[in-house]
Amino acid sequence: MDSRRIDCANVWSQQDGATAQTANESMTTVRNMFPGHLISRFGDVPWPPCSPDLSTCDFFLWEYLKSCVYAHKPGTLNDLKEAIRQEIRPIDRQLLARVMDDFKKRLENCMQSDGRRLTDIIFKT
DSSP states (O other), X not given: OOTTOOOGGGOOEEOOSOHHHHSHHHHHHHHHHSTTOEEETTSSEEOOTTOOOOSHIIIIIHHHHHXXXXXXXXXXXXXXXXXXXXXXXXXXXXXXXXXXXXXXXXXXXXHHTTTOOOTTOOOOO
């Protein structure tokens, strides 16, 4: 067995309703990887309404990159890919450390509110 593999017996997978995630082939693959542990629109446990997006990519990275990349006004797909590469490289480690600290605080707040909506959270970077 590959030492890098993760035992998924006690791991849950959570997907939102993105088409790529709920396509038949995707769902089959994820169901096989996480039997009985799929939180999704069509999963074992329904996606909870008003579920907070807590991941650093959802609340920080995509918007940050979008604002930087589109400042270049890429005209082609290759221009877009190159702009993304150029903007990812210089992301400061201190900025990422602050993002991860904020992520931990949001997780703690989510647990304290029993998973309910986080109305008082301010997302900072």
